[in-house]
Amino acid sequence: MMDGLTRDPFREDVIKGLGQRQKAIPSRWLYDEKGSKLFDEITELPEYYPTRTELKILGDRAGEMADAIGPEAVIVEYGAGSLLKVRILLDALERPAAFVPVDISASHLEAAADELTADYPDLTIKPIASDFMASNLGESLPEAAGRRAGFFPGSTVGNLLDAEIHRFLSNARADLGDGACFIIGIDQPKPPRILVPAYDDAQGVTAAFNKNLLTRMNRELDANFDLDAFAHEARWNESDSRIEMHLCSLKPQTVRVAGESFDFQDGETIHTENSRKIALDRFAGMAEKAGWSLSRHWTDEKGLFAVMLLEAD
Incomplete structure (x- = not known):
């Protein structure tokens, strides 16, 4: 219970959400330590195409993404999770200066950051336990000779409503600053026969x-x-x-x-x-309103998934 001074955002969201006509609880609260581990299991299921499809795009195109980002960059991953995908990008980058993973699950983030530190001992890693929607990271980000690059894989942006996407992209634009870029994964529209099993596995x-x-x-x-x-x-x-x-x-x-x-x-x-599932042209329009422009994108051969490169206007 709250003592009048300490807020409990989880309690507030649950009580508010269960009191609505359509009961609803924000999806970020699915990701406690157990939920984060279960989601990692989901990404390896045969029905769940987004992770393996995006991993292939990253594996095939990481060099092009690294060239676009440039040397000595600070990489900021929003909703970082297990830090699997960023390894592909880090391996392709030229002398990355720092990596800042942001995730709501502090214990899961700490464990993943420790594993990454062991594999990249020369890389400055500064984890931040925070809801990526509430982030105000500008002053917390390390300085570097290169530019700042946001990284938001996994199509998590699809969990958000239009107003939330605008707020997130606007906040990220402020966090990362002028001259920044942003790499974002977007799941593409496709038939329900493919989609439903991906979210209700056998x-x-x-x-x-x-x-x-x-x-x-x-x-x-x-x-x-x-x-x-x-x-x-x-x-x-x-x-x-x-x-x-x-x-x-x-x-x-x-x-x-x-x-x-x-x-x-x-x-x-x-x-x-x-x-x-957001079409490329629709998302590009959303990004433009938040201070970003679509520079280029990469997709798999079936068009199931897209990875977009945004540039700060």
């Missing part, structure tokens, strides 16, 4: 990832969710070009969370994540 790892949010609320907010009374659902929303993840109540029930009660009808859901 092994049930994505279900465990989604339901871990209930476990987290039970642990941190003194909630009493019965995990067996909720089911994971992945839905394709055609009008908004997005996959939605929901936790569906399997019966009428009342749940206590942080001292408050919330009623669920049979079939009522908590909306936990969006994963939008």
Whole structure:
């Protein structure tokens, strides 16, 4: 419980979200230590094409990306996670000066940064435990002879609404400053027969990832969710070009969370994540409004995924 002086953003978001007509909790709260580990497992599933597709693009094109960034750069990775993909970029860069991973899960970030330090002992690594949406990193970033380059792989930007994308890109533009560039992964629109299994895998790892949010609320907010009374659902929303993840109540029930009660009808859901599939031209327009211009992009041969290079205007 809060003492009137200390804010608990997780509690605030949960109480507000469960009180809405369509119950919803921001997707960033899926990524506690257990959730981050489960997501790493998801990226290796056969149904989950984005990670392996983006890895191939990075592997094939990292030299071109490094040439565009230039020598002695400071690389800032937003929503850093396991730091797998940035290794490909770091290996291609000429004398990178520093790497700043930003992630909401402090313990997961620390472990990943320690592993990276062991493999890149000459690289300055400065992890920052923060929600990338709330970041104000300008004064925290190391100085270097080269320029600053943002790195945001994994199509995480697709979790955001238009206004949130604008805020994130605008904040990053302020963080990285004049002369900066930004490499961003964007999942492309495609048929639901490919999309839905990627978010509802046969092994049930994505279900465990989604339901871990209930476990987290039970642990941190003194909630009493019965995990067996909720089911994971992945839905394709055609009008908004997005996959939605929901936790569906399997019966009428009342749940206590942080001292408050919330009623669920049979079939009522908590909306936990969006994963939008954004066409290149649409995203380029969004970026332009936030102070970036699309310089170039790279895709796989099937056009499943794109990696974009933005330049600060």
